[in-house]
Amino acid sequence: DWSMSDFLTEAKGAIRTMVGDGMVIGAVSGGVDSTVAAVLMKEAIGDQFHAFLVDNGVLRKNEATEVMERLASRCGVNLKLVDASEIFLQKLKGVTDPEKKRKIIGNTFIECFEKEASQLKANFLLQGTLYPDVIESTSHKGPSATIKTHHNVGGLPAHMKLKLIEPLRFLFKDEVRKLGLELGIESESIYRHPFPGPGLAIRILGEVTANRLKALREADKIFLEELRSAGLYRNIGQAFAALLPVKAVGVMGDKRTYEEVIVLRAVKTTDFMTADWFDLPTPLLRKISSRVVNEIRGVNRVTYDITSKPPGTIEWE
Numbered sequence: 199d200w201s202m203s204d205f206l207t208e209a210k211g212a213i214r215t216m217v218g219d220g221m222v223i224g225a226v227s228g229g230v231d232s233t234v235a236a237v238l239m240k241e242a243i244g245d246q247f248h249a250f251l252v253d254n255g256v257l258r259k260n261e262a263t264e265v266m267e268r269l270a271s272r273c274g275v276n277l278k279l280v281d282a283s284e285i286f287l288q289k290l291k292g293v294t295d296p297e298k299k300r301k302i303i304g305n306t307f308i309e310c311f312e313k314e315a316s317q318l319k320a321n322f323l324l325q326g327t328l329y330p331d332v333i334e335s336t337s338h339k340g341p342s343a344t345i346k347t348h349h350n351v352g353g354l355p356a357h358m359k360l361k362l363i364e365p366l367r368f369l370f371k372d373e374v375r376k377l378g379l380e381l382g383i384e385s386e387s388i389y390r391h392p393f394p395g396p397g398l399a400i401r402i403l404g405e406v407t408a409n410r411l412k413a414l415r416e417a418d419k420i421f422l423e424e425l426r427s428a429g430l431y432r433n434i435g436q437a438f439a440a441l442l443p444v445k446a447v448g449v450m451g452d453k454r455t456y457e458e459v460i461v462l463r464a465v466k467t468t469d470f471m472t473a474d475w476f477d478l479p480t481p482l483l484r485k486i487s488s489r490v491v492n493e494i495r496g497v498n499r500v501t502y503d504i505t506s507k508p509p510g511t512i513e514w515e
């Protein structure tokens with residue numbers, strides 16, 4: 199794409215001019231925006247960019263390792279893994295309120311960030327802000343901004359005297375994807391479904407415990423694996439499994455069971471402000487359900503969410 203290659207050349211030049219011989223830090227999640235922003239920085243200023251990935255203990259199965267592999271090993275980004283999972287999980291103990299979970303995760307993330315930032319003498323902070331984020335945060339029109347607290351924009355402590363660098367702030371999502379392809383990022387990263395900052399914590403309804411995390415990680419992995427092998431992943435806007443805060447009675451062999459319930463959610467959406475549930479083929483649902491109950495200890499029931507947004511939201515919390 200000629201226009202994207204022009205954009206790339208210009209963006210790199212602008213970043214170099216802005217940064218000079220300064221240092222930039224930035225957190226990456228492995229999502230499309232932070233991945234593209236990080237690789238762009240690496241292309242522009244190499245190791246003057248210091249990225250880090252915070253393992254908050256509520257990432258999906260193998261996610262931290264996979265992001266490290268993709269961004270550090272394959273793209274050459276100067277990326278550090280900060281394993282803070284114990285701290286996050288300790289703070290989440292006993293917490294069931296969704297907004298409290300979000301606050302704990304948001305605040306703990308900022309603490310981790312400040313700790314990393316204070317060790318480096320950075321002058322700039324990279325943010326993967328896109329044009330729609332800019333509009334939503336200035337017009338106050340986005341209903342999701344008031345319904346749930348999102349913390350992708352802002353949240354930067356005032357005393358941190360870092361200048362913001364937002365190389366994607368004039369781009370829409372599809373343009374970020376094009377830029378990512380131009381940068382040679384593999385399509386698995388480019389077309390990845392969004393994953394919320396509070397991670398699996400808001401997909402475990404009720405308390406986040408080690409056993410429940412383990413069960414949900416497995417269920418989510420099976421679900422996404424089956425969607426990919428059925429060739430449906432890219433037709434879906436977002437898909438995930440969640441763990442309900444109820445137990446259900448079941449039977450296994452000649453024994454009564456009383457175990458966890460998984461709900462599968464897959465939606466079609468363009469802007470995530472509205473969404474429709476995705477009509478998955480019955481044989482695929484059958485396969486996923488039987489894998490989930492057979493392969494995961496402690497789960498005896500699988501349900502499929504057939505609610506659109508509105509009135510539902512995409513997430514359950």
Ligand code: XMP
Binds near residue numbers: 396471
């Ligand atoms: P809802 O559930 O509001 O989700 O329909 C819309 C989109 O936003 C994501 N989401 C979040 N992302 N922090 C995030 O970074 C959050 O607290 C959060 N809550 C929801 C959700 O996954 C979907 O893509």
